[in-house]
Amino acid sequence: MPVDDVPPPERLRTDILEVTETPPLTRSTEFWFEDGVGGNVIRQVESTQFRLKKSVLSMHSSVFRGMFLLALPEDETVDGCPVVVLSGDTLRDWVLFLGVIFPKFLGPSCPSLDLIAAILRLGDKYDFSAFRRECIERLDEEFKATLHDYDEGDKRWPGFKSEDTFFLRLASLAKEFDRPSLLPEIYYELVTRSHYILINPPASSDRLACLTGYVNLLKLQSTTTLAWLDLDPPLHHIPSVGCSQHAACVAAVIGQSRVCVLKQWKKDWEDGMCRSCRTKAKAVYEAGREVCWKQLPTVFGLPD
Known part of the structure:
Protein backbone atom coordinates (compact mmCIF):
# COMPACT_ATOMS: atom_id res chain seq x y z
CA MET A 1 0.00 0.00 0.00
CA PRO A 2 1.44 3.39 -0.94
CA VAL A 3 2.38 5.56 1.98
CA ASP A 4 -0.16 8.14 0.93
CA ASP A 5 -2.92 5.53 1.21
CA VAL A 6 -2.15 4.55 4.80
CA PRO A 7 -5.05 5.80 6.93
CA PRO A 8 -4.04 8.27 9.62
CA PRO A 9 -4.07 6.96 13.17
CA GLU A 10 -7.39 7.39 14.87
CA ARG A 11 -7.38 10.62 16.79
CA LEU A 12 -7.97 10.33 20.49
CA ARG A 13 -11.38 11.66 21.39
CA THR A 14 -10.70 13.34 24.69
CA ASP A 15 -14.20 14.78 24.71
CA ILE A 16 -15.79 11.34 25.21
CA LEU A 17 -13.35 9.98 27.76
CA GLU A 18 -14.74 9.64 31.25
CA VAL A 19 -12.23 11.11 33.61
CA THR A 20 -12.31 9.42 36.98
CA GLU A 21 -10.81 11.41 39.79
CA THR A 22 -9.81 9.83 43.05
CA PRO A 23 -11.78 11.58 45.76
CA PRO A 24 -9.62 13.36 48.33
CA LEU A 25 -9.10 11.70 51.71
CA ARG A 138 -33.13 -10.23 67.12
CA LEU A 139 -34.10 -11.57 63.70
CA ASP A 140 -35.02 -14.95 65.15
CA GLU A 141 -37.15 -13.16 67.74
CA GLU A 142 -38.99 -11.19 65.07
CA PHE A 143 -39.79 -14.29 63.00
CA LYS A 144 -41.52 -16.84 65.15
CA ALA A 145 -40.88 -20.56 65.40
CA THR A 146 -44.44 -21.47 66.38
CA LEU A 147 -47.91 -20.29 65.43
CA HIS A 148 -48.60 -19.48 69.10
CA ASP A 149 -45.63 -17.09 69.20
CA TYR A 150 -46.75 -15.60 65.89
CA ASP A 151 -50.14 -14.84 67.44
CA GLU A 152 -48.81 -13.61 70.78
CA GLY A 153 -46.93 -10.53 69.74
CA ASP A 154 -45.71 -8.28 67.01
CA LYS A 155 -42.37 -6.72 67.92
CA ARG A 156 -41.34 -5.71 64.45
CA TRP A 157 -39.73 -2.42 63.57
CA PRO A 158 -41.93 0.65 62.99
CA GLY A 159 -43.25 0.60 59.45
CA PHE A 160 -42.33 -3.06 59.18
CA LYS A 161 -45.59 -4.05 57.54
CA SER A 162 -46.00 -1.05 55.28
CA GLU A 163 -43.36 -1.54 52.59
CA ASP A 164 -42.93 -4.45 50.21
CA THR A 165 -39.34 -3.38 49.51
CA PHE A 166 -38.49 -3.92 53.17
CA PHE A 167 -39.46 -7.58 52.99
CA LEU A 168 -37.62 -8.07 49.70
CA ARG A 169 -34.46 -6.61 51.23
CA LEU A 170 -34.98 -8.76 54.29
CA ALA A 171 -35.32 -11.86 52.09
CA SER A 172 -31.99 -11.01 50.42
CA LEU A 173 -30.42 -10.54 53.83
CA ALA A 174 -31.74 -13.90 55.08
CA LYS A 175 -30.16 -15.64 52.09
CA GLU A 176 -26.90 -13.68 52.31
CA PHE A 177 -26.40 -14.71 55.94
CA ASP A 178 -27.82 -18.22 55.68
CA ARG A 179 -31.01 -17.76 57.69
CA PRO A 180 -33.48 -19.74 55.52
CA SER A 181 -35.80 -20.21 58.50
CA LEU A 182 -36.84 -16.55 58.11
CA LEU A 183 -37.98 -16.89 54.50
CA PRO A 184 -41.38 -18.63 54.86
CA GLU A 185 -42.83 -15.88 57.03
CA ILE A 186 -41.18 -13.14 54.94
CA TYR A 187 -42.74 -14.59 51.80
CA TYR A 188 -46.09 -14.97 53.55
CA GLU A 189 -46.05 -11.29 54.50
CA LEU A 190 -45.52 -10.43 50.83
CA VAL A 191 -48.18 -12.87 49.63
CA THR A 192 -50.82 -11.33 51.89
CA ARG A 193 -50.33 -8.09 49.98
CA SER A 194 -52.43 -9.00 46.96
CA HIS A 195 -51.35 -5.87 45.09
CA TYR A 196 -47.74 -7.03 45.33
CA ILE A 197 -48.58 -10.32 43.64
CA LEU A 198 -50.62 -8.63 40.93
CA ILE A 199 -48.31 -5.78 39.93
CA ASN A 200 -44.94 -7.53 40.29
CA PRO A 201 -44.13 -10.24 37.74
CA PRO A 202 -41.84 -13.06 38.94
CA ALA A 203 -38.66 -11.36 37.74
CA SER A 204 -36.59 -12.65 40.66
CA SER A 205 -36.38 -15.85 42.66
CA ASP A 206 -38.17 -14.14 45.56
CA ARG A 207 -41.07 -13.01 43.40
CA LEU A 208 -41.31 -16.39 41.75
CA ALA A 209 -41.43 -18.07 45.17
CA CYS A 210 -44.17 -15.66 46.25
CA LEU A 211 -46.24 -16.25 43.13
CA THR A 212 -45.90 -20.01 43.47
CA GLY A 213 -46.69 -19.80 47.17
CA TYR A 214 -49.76 -17.66 46.51
CA VAL A 215 -51.24 -20.33 44.23
CA ASN A 216 -50.32 -23.09 46.68
CA LEU A 217 -51.92 -21.23 49.60
CA LEU A 218 -55.16 -20.82 47.70
CA LYS A 219 -55.27 -24.57 47.20
CA LEU A 220 -54.21 -25.36 50.75
CA GLN A 221 -56.68 -23.09 52.50
CA SER A 222 -59.62 -24.64 50.67
CA THR A 223 -59.03 -27.90 52.55
CA THR A 224 -57.80 -26.44 55.85
CA THR A 225 -58.78 -23.02 57.22
CA LEU A 226 -61.69 -22.57 54.82
CA ALA A 227 -63.01 -26.11 54.98
CA TRP A 228 -65.84 -24.90 57.25
CA LEU A 229 -67.15 -22.78 54.35
CA ASP A 230 -67.57 -25.79 52.07
CA LEU A 231 -71.21 -26.85 52.08
CA ASP A 232 -70.66 -29.85 49.82
CA PRO A 233 -69.55 -33.34 50.89
CA PRO A 234 -67.12 -34.58 51.98
CA LEU A 235 -65.58 -31.42 53.50
CA HIS A 236 -68.67 -29.69 54.85
CA HIS A 237 -68.79 -29.01 58.59
CA ILE A 238 -71.60 -26.45 58.63
CA PRO A 239 -74.41 -27.02 59.42
CA SER A 240 -72.90 -28.94 62.33
CA VAL A 241 -74.36 -32.11 63.79
CA GLY A 242 -75.97 -30.13 66.62
CA CYS A 243 -77.11 -27.20 64.46
CA SER A 244 -80.28 -25.55 65.76
CA GLN A 245 -80.96 -23.24 62.78
CA HIS A 246 -80.01 -25.01 59.59
CA ALA A 247 -81.09 -22.38 57.06
CA ALA A 248 -79.63 -19.42 58.96
CA CYS A 249 -76.23 -21.09 59.42
CA VAL A 250 -76.05 -22.02 55.73
CA ALA A 251 -76.85 -18.42 54.80
CA ALA A 252 -74.14 -17.15 57.18
CA VAL A 253 -71.54 -19.40 55.56
CA ILE A 254 -72.49 -18.37 52.04
CA GLY A 255 -72.04 -14.73 53.00
CA GLN A 256 -68.45 -15.13 54.15
CA SER A 257 -65.53 -13.80 52.14
CA ARG A 258 -62.22 -15.57 51.71
CA VAL A 259 -59.57 -14.95 54.36
CA CYS A 260 -55.81 -15.38 54.77
CA VAL A 261 -54.55 -18.66 56.17
CA LEU A 262 -52.76 -17.27 59.26
CA LYS A 263 -55.18 -14.52 60.19
CA GLN A 264 -56.68 -15.04 63.64
CA TRP A 265 -60.35 -15.90 63.92
CA LYS A 266 -62.65 -12.88 63.95
CA LYS A 267 -65.90 -12.74 65.85
CA ASP A 268 -67.83 -11.20 62.96
CA TRP A 269 -67.20 -14.29 60.85
CA GLU A 270 -69.60 -16.22 63.05
CA ASP A 271 -72.45 -13.72 62.85
CA GLY A 272 -75.73 -15.45 62.16
CA MET A 273 -74.59 -18.96 63.15
CA CYS A 274 -75.86 -20.97 66.07
CA ARG A 275 -73.56 -21.83 68.97
CA SER A 276 -72.88 -25.35 67.72
CA CYS A 277 -71.88 -24.17 64.25
CA ARG A 278 -69.75 -21.35 65.65
CA THR A 279 -67.82 -23.81 67.79
CA LYS A 280 -67.35 -26.21 64.89
CA ALA A 281 -66.33 -23.53 62.41
CA LYS A 282 -63.73 -22.04 64.74
CA ALA A 283 -62.29 -25.47 65.60
CA VAL A 284 -61.91 -26.36 61.92
CA TYR A 285 -60.34 -22.98 61.19
CA GLU A 286 -57.83 -23.14 64.06
CA ALA A 287 -56.80 -26.69 63.17
CA GLY A 288 -56.32 -25.54 59.59
CA ARG A 289 -54.08 -22.66 60.69
CA GLU A 290 -51.76 -25.14 62.43
CA VAL A 291 -51.55 -27.25 59.27
CA CYS A 292 -50.86 -24.18 57.11
CA TRP A 293 -48.16 -22.92 59.50
CA LYS A 294 -46.32 -26.24 59.41
CA GLN A 295 -46.58 -26.41 55.62
CA LEU A 296 -45.52 -22.80 55.03
CA PRO A 297 -41.95 -23.68 53.96
CA THR A 298 -43.21 -26.33 51.53
CA VAL A 299 -45.75 -23.89 50.10
CA PHE A 300 -42.91 -21.61 49.00
CA GLY A 301 -40.66 -24.40 47.77
CA LEU A 302 -38.32 -24.20 50.79
CA PRO A 303 -36.87 -27.01 52.94
CA ASP A 304 -39.07 -28.06 55.83
Whole structure:
Protein backbone atom coordinates (compact mmCIF):
# COMPACT_ATOMS: atom_id res chain seq x y z
CA MET A 1 0.00 0.00 0.00
CA PRO A 2 1.44 3.39 -0.94
CA VAL A 3 2.38 5.56 1.98
CA ASP A 4 -0.16 8.14 0.93
CA ASP A 5 -2.92 5.53 1.21
CA VAL A 6 -2.15 4.55 4.80
CA PRO A 7 -5.05 5.80 6.93
CA PRO A 8 -4.04 8.27 9.62
CA PRO A 9 -4.07 6.96 13.17
CA GLU A 10 -7.39 7.39 14.87
CA ARG A 11 -7.38 10.62 16.79
CA LEU A 12 -7.97 10.33 20.49
CA ARG A 13 -11.38 11.66 21.39
CA THR A 14 -10.70 13.34 24.69
CA ASP A 15 -14.20 14.78 24.71
CA ILE A 16 -15.79 11.34 25.21
CA LEU A 17 -13.35 9.98 27.76
CA GLU A 18 -14.74 9.64 31.25
CA VAL A 19 -12.23 11.11 33.61
CA THR A 20 -12.31 9.42 36.98
CA GLU A 21 -10.81 11.41 39.79
CA THR A 22 -9.81 9.83 43.05
CA PRO A 23 -11.78 11.58 45.76
CA PRO A 24 -9.62 13.36 48.33
CA LEU A 25 -9.10 11.70 51.71
CA THR A 26 -11.28 13.07 54.47
CA ARG A 27 -11.36 12.60 58.21
CA SER A 28 -14.51 11.37 59.86
CA THR A 29 -16.04 14.17 61.86
CA GLU A 30 -17.81 11.73 64.15
CA PHE A 31 -15.24 8.99 64.72
CA TRP A 32 -11.88 10.73 65.05
CA PHE A 33 -10.54 10.23 68.56
CA GLU A 34 -7.51 12.37 69.42
CA ASP A 35 -4.62 11.21 71.59
CA GLY A 36 -6.29 12.42 74.75
CA VAL A 37 -9.19 10.02 74.31
CA GLY A 38 -7.17 7.08 73.11
CA GLY A 39 -7.29 7.32 69.33
CA ASN A 40 -4.21 5.35 68.24
CA VAL A 41 -5.00 3.58 64.97
CA ILE A 42 -6.47 4.79 61.69
CA ARG A 43 -8.78 2.73 59.54
CA GLN A 44 -9.56 3.94 56.04
CA VAL A 45 -12.76 2.89 54.27
CA GLU A 46 -13.16 4.19 50.73
CA SER A 47 -11.86 7.77 51.02
CA THR A 48 -12.75 8.35 54.67
CA GLN A 49 -10.37 7.81 57.58
CA PHE A 50 -11.41 6.95 61.13
CA ARG A 51 -9.09 7.43 64.12
CA LEU A 52 -10.13 4.71 66.53
CA LYS A 53 -9.12 2.97 69.73
CA LYS A 54 -7.19 -0.28 69.42
CA SER A 55 -8.45 -1.43 72.80
CA VAL A 56 -12.12 -1.15 71.81
CA LEU A 57 -11.66 -2.84 68.44
CA SER A 58 -9.61 -5.62 70.09
CA MET A 59 -12.22 -6.15 72.78
CA HIS A 60 -14.95 -6.85 70.23
CA SER A 61 -13.08 -8.44 67.30
CA SER A 62 -10.69 -11.40 67.31
CA VAL A 63 -9.54 -10.39 63.82
CA PHE A 64 -8.44 -6.94 64.94
CA ARG A 65 -7.03 -8.35 68.17
CA GLY A 66 -4.75 -10.64 66.16
CA MET A 67 -3.89 -7.84 63.76
CA PHE A 68 -2.72 -5.56 66.57
CA LEU A 69 -0.40 -8.27 67.89
CA LEU A 70 1.57 -7.90 64.67
CA ALA A 71 3.71 -4.93 63.78
CA LEU A 72 1.56 -2.56 61.74
CA PRO A 73 3.16 -1.03 58.62
CA GLU A 74 4.80 2.28 59.33
CA ASP A 75 5.16 3.38 55.69
CA GLU A 76 1.94 5.37 55.90
CA THR A 77 0.98 7.25 59.03
CA VAL A 78 -1.29 10.15 59.93
CA ASP A 79 -0.57 12.09 63.12
CA GLY A 80 1.85 9.33 64.06
CA CYS A 81 -0.83 6.60 63.77
CA PRO A 82 -0.50 3.74 61.26
CA VAL A 83 -3.10 3.72 58.48
CA VAL A 84 -4.71 0.47 57.38
CA VAL A 85 -7.05 0.45 54.37
CA LEU A 86 -10.05 -1.86 54.77
CA SER A 87 -10.73 -2.89 51.18
CA GLY A 88 -14.06 -4.28 50.07
CA ASP A 89 -16.03 -2.58 52.83
CA THR A 90 -18.50 0.25 52.37
CA LEU A 91 -18.37 3.55 54.17
CA ARG A 92 -22.06 3.31 55.02
CA ASP A 93 -21.62 -0.04 56.78
CA TRP A 94 -18.74 1.24 58.90
CA VAL A 95 -20.46 4.50 59.89
CA LEU A 96 -23.51 2.56 61.02
CA PHE A 97 -21.46 -0.05 62.84
CA LEU A 98 -19.15 2.41 64.59
CA GLY A 99 -22.27 4.12 65.93
CA VAL A 100 -22.91 0.87 67.83
CA ILE A 101 -19.32 0.28 68.98
CA PHE A 102 -18.82 3.89 70.07
CA PRO A 103 -22.37 4.93 70.98
CA LYS A 104 -23.37 8.36 72.08
CA PHE A 105 -26.45 6.77 73.61
CA LEU A 106 -27.88 3.33 74.21
CA GLY A 107 -28.32 1.25 71.07
CA PRO A 108 -31.61 1.67 69.21
CA SER A 109 -34.47 -0.51 70.44
CA CYS A 110 -35.74 -0.66 66.86
CA PRO A 111 -32.61 -0.84 64.69
CA SER A 112 -32.90 -0.10 61.00
CA LEU A 113 -32.48 -2.88 58.48
CA ASP A 114 -29.38 -1.09 57.17
CA LEU A 115 -27.83 -1.26 60.64
CA ILE A 116 -28.66 -4.95 60.99
CA ALA A 117 -27.07 -5.63 57.59
CA ALA A 118 -23.94 -3.61 58.42
CA ILE A 119 -23.42 -5.44 61.73
CA LEU A 120 -23.87 -8.84 60.11
CA ARG A 121 -21.50 -8.09 57.22
CA LEU A 122 -18.72 -6.61 59.35
CA GLY A 123 -19.42 -9.09 62.13
CA ASP A 124 -18.79 -11.94 59.71
CA LYS A 125 -15.68 -10.42 58.16
CA TYR A 126 -13.96 -9.21 61.35
CA ASP A 127 -15.52 -11.59 63.88
CA PHE A 128 -17.47 -9.05 65.91
CA SER A 129 -19.15 -12.12 67.33
CA ALA A 130 -21.18 -10.54 70.15
CA PHE A 131 -22.75 -7.92 67.88
CA ARG A 132 -23.44 -10.48 65.17
CA ARG A 133 -25.03 -12.89 67.64
CA GLU A 134 -27.30 -10.16 68.98
CA CYS A 135 -28.53 -9.35 65.46
CA ILE A 136 -29.22 -13.00 64.68
CA GLU A 137 -31.14 -13.36 67.95
CA ARG A 138 -33.13 -10.23 67.12
CA LEU A 139 -34.10 -11.57 63.70
CA ASP A 140 -35.02 -14.95 65.15
CA GLU A 141 -37.15 -13.16 67.74
CA GLU A 142 -38.99 -11.19 65.07
CA PHE A 143 -39.79 -14.29 63.00
CA LYS A 144 -41.52 -16.84 65.15
CA ALA A 145 -40.88 -20.56 65.40
CA THR A 146 -44.44 -21.47 66.38
CA LEU A 147 -47.91 -20.29 65.43
CA HIS A 148 -48.60 -19.48 69.10
CA ASP A 149 -45.63 -17.09 69.20
CA TYR A 150 -46.75 -15.60 65.89
CA ASP A 151 -50.14 -14.84 67.44
CA GLU A 152 -48.81 -13.61 70.78
CA GLY A 153 -46.93 -10.53 69.74
CA ASP A 154 -45.71 -8.28 67.01
CA LYS A 155 -42.37 -6.72 67.92
CA ARG A 156 -41.34 -5.71 64.45
CA TRP A 157 -39.73 -2.42 63.57
CA PRO A 158 -41.93 0.65 62.99
CA GLY A 159 -43.25 0.60 59.45
CA PHE A 160 -42.33 -3.06 59.18
CA LYS A 161 -45.59 -4.05 57.54
CA SER A 162 -46.00 -1.05 55.28
CA GLU A 163 -43.36 -1.54 52.59
CA ASP A 164 -42.93 -4.45 50.21
CA THR A 165 -39.34 -3.38 49.51
CA PHE A 166 -38.49 -3.92 53.17
CA PHE A 167 -39.46 -7.58 52.99
CA LEU A 168 -37.62 -8.07 49.70
CA ARG A 169 -34.46 -6.61 51.23
CA LEU A 170 -34.98 -8.76 54.29
CA ALA A 171 -35.32 -11.86 52.09
CA SER A 172 -31.99 -11.01 50.42
CA LEU A 173 -30.42 -10.54 53.83
CA ALA A 174 -31.74 -13.90 55.08
CA LYS A 175 -30.16 -15.64 52.09
CA GLU A 176 -26.90 -13.68 52.31
CA PHE A 177 -26.40 -14.71 55.94
CA ASP A 178 -27.82 -18.22 55.68
CA ARG A 179 -31.01 -17.76 57.69
CA PRO A 180 -33.48 -19.74 55.52
CA SER A 181 -35.80 -20.21 58.50
CA LEU A 182 -36.84 -16.55 58.11
CA LEU A 183 -37.98 -16.89 54.50
CA PRO A 184 -41.38 -18.63 54.86
CA GLU A 185 -42.83 -15.88 57.03
CA ILE A 186 -41.18 -13.14 54.94
CA TYR A 187 -42.74 -14.59 51.80
CA TYR A 188 -46.09 -14.97 53.55
CA GLU A 189 -46.05 -11.29 54.50
CA LEU A 190 -45.52 -10.43 50.83
CA VAL A 191 -48.18 -12.87 49.63
CA THR A 192 -50.82 -11.33 51.89
CA ARG A 193 -50.33 -8.09 49.98
CA SER A 194 -52.43 -9.00 46.96
CA HIS A 195 -51.35 -5.87 45.09
CA TYR A 196 -47.74 -7.03 45.33
CA ILE A 197 -48.58 -10.32 43.64
CA LEU A 198 -50.62 -8.63 40.93
CA ILE A 199 -48.31 -5.78 39.93
CA ASN A 200 -44.94 -7.53 40.29
CA PRO A 201 -44.13 -10.24 37.74
CA PRO A 202 -41.84 -13.06 38.94
CA ALA A 203 -38.66 -11.36 37.74
CA SER A 204 -36.59 -12.65 40.66
CA SER A 205 -36.38 -15.85 42.66
CA ASP A 206 -38.17 -14.14 45.56
CA ARG A 207 -41.07 -13.01 43.40
CA LEU A 208 -41.31 -16.39 41.75
CA ALA A 209 -41.43 -18.07 45.17
CA CYS A 210 -44.17 -15.66 46.25
CA LEU A 211 -46.24 -16.25 43.13
CA THR A 212 -45.90 -20.01 43.47
CA GLY A 213 -46.69 -19.80 47.17
CA TYR A 214 -49.76 -17.66 46.51
CA VAL A 215 -51.24 -20.33 44.23
CA ASN A 216 -50.32 -23.09 46.68
CA LEU A 217 -51.92 -21.23 49.60
CA LEU A 218 -55.16 -20.82 47.70
CA LYS A 219 -55.27 -24.57 47.20
CA LEU A 220 -54.21 -25.36 50.75
CA GLN A 221 -56.68 -23.09 52.50
CA SER A 222 -59.62 -24.64 50.67
CA THR A 223 -59.03 -27.90 52.55
CA THR A 224 -57.80 -26.44 55.85
CA THR A 225 -58.78 -23.02 57.22
CA LEU A 226 -61.69 -22.57 54.82
CA ALA A 227 -63.01 -26.11 54.98
CA TRP A 228 -65.84 -24.90 57.25
CA LEU A 229 -67.15 -22.78 54.35
CA ASP A 230 -67.57 -25.79 52.07
CA LEU A 231 -71.21 -26.85 52.08
CA ASP A 232 -70.66 -29.85 49.82
CA PRO A 233 -69.55 -33.34 50.89
CA PRO A 234 -67.12 -34.58 51.98
CA LEU A 235 -65.58 -31.42 53.50
CA HIS A 236 -68.67 -29.69 54.85
CA HIS A 237 -68.79 -29.01 58.59
CA ILE A 238 -71.60 -26.45 58.63
CA PRO A 239 -74.41 -27.02 59.42
CA SER A 240 -72.90 -28.94 62.33
CA VAL A 241 -74.36 -32.11 63.79
CA GLY A 242 -75.97 -30.13 66.62
CA CYS A 243 -77.11 -27.20 64.46
CA SER A 244 -80.28 -25.55 65.76
CA GLN A 245 -80.96 -23.24 62.78
CA HIS A 246 -80.01 -25.01 59.59
CA ALA A 247 -81.09 -22.38 57.06
CA ALA A 248 -79.63 -19.42 58.96
CA CYS A 249 -76.23 -21.09 59.42
CA VAL A 250 -76.05 -22.02 55.73
CA ALA A 251 -76.85 -18.42 54.80
CA ALA A 252 -74.14 -17.15 57.18
CA VAL A 253 -71.54 -19.40 55.56
CA ILE A 254 -72.49 -18.37 52.04
CA GLY A 255 -72.04 -14.73 53.00
CA GLN A 256 -68.45 -15.13 54.15
CA SER A 257 -65.53 -13.80 52.14
CA ARG A 258 -62.22 -15.57 51.71
CA VAL A 259 -59.57 -14.95 54.36
CA CYS A 260 -55.81 -15.38 54.77
CA VAL A 261 -54.55 -18.66 56.17
CA LEU A 262 -52.76 -17.27 59.26
CA LYS A 263 -55.18 -14.52 60.19
CA GLN A 264 -56.68 -15.04 63.64
CA TRP A 265 -60.35 -15.90 63.92
CA LYS A 266 -62.65 -12.88 63.95
CA LYS A 267 -65.90 -12.74 65.85
CA ASP A 268 -67.83 -11.20 62.96
CA TRP A 269 -67.20 -14.29 60.85
CA GLU A 270 -69.60 -16.22 63.05
CA ASP A 271 -72.45 -13.72 62.85
CA GLY A 272 -75.73 -15.45 62.16
CA MET A 273 -74.59 -18.96 63.15
CA CYS A 274 -75.86 -20.97 66.07
CA ARG A 275 -73.56 -21.83 68.97
CA SER A 276 -72.88 -25.35 67.72
CA CYS A 277 -71.88 -24.17 64.25
CA ARG A 278 -69.75 -21.35 65.65
CA THR A 279 -67.82 -23.81 67.79
CA LYS A 280 -67.35 -26.21 64.89
CA ALA A 281 -66.33 -23.53 62.41
CA LYS A 282 -63.73 -22.04 64.74
CA ALA A 283 -62.29 -25.47 65.60
CA VAL A 284 -61.91 -26.36 61.92
CA TYR A 285 -60.34 -22.98 61.19
CA GLU A 286 -57.83 -23.14 64.06
CA ALA A 287 -56.80 -26.69 63.17
CA GLY A 288 -56.32 -25.54 59.59
CA ARG A 289 -54.08 -22.66 60.69
CA GLU A 290 -51.76 -25.14 62.43
CA VAL A 291 -51.55 -27.25 59.27
CA CYS A 292 -50.86 -24.18 57.11
CA TRP A 293 -48.16 -22.92 59.50
CA LYS A 294 -46.32 -26.24 59.41
CA GLN A 295 -46.58 -26.41 55.62
CA LEU A 296 -45.52 -22.80 55.03
CA PRO A 297 -41.95 -23.68 53.96
CA THR A 298 -43.21 -26.33 51.53
CA VAL A 299 -45.75 -23.89 50.10
CA PHE A 300 -42.91 -21.61 49.00
CA GLY A 301 -40.66 -24.40 47.77
CA LEU A 302 -38.32 -24.20 50.79
CA PRO A 303 -36.87 -27.01 52.94
CA ASP A 304 -39.07 -28.06 55.83
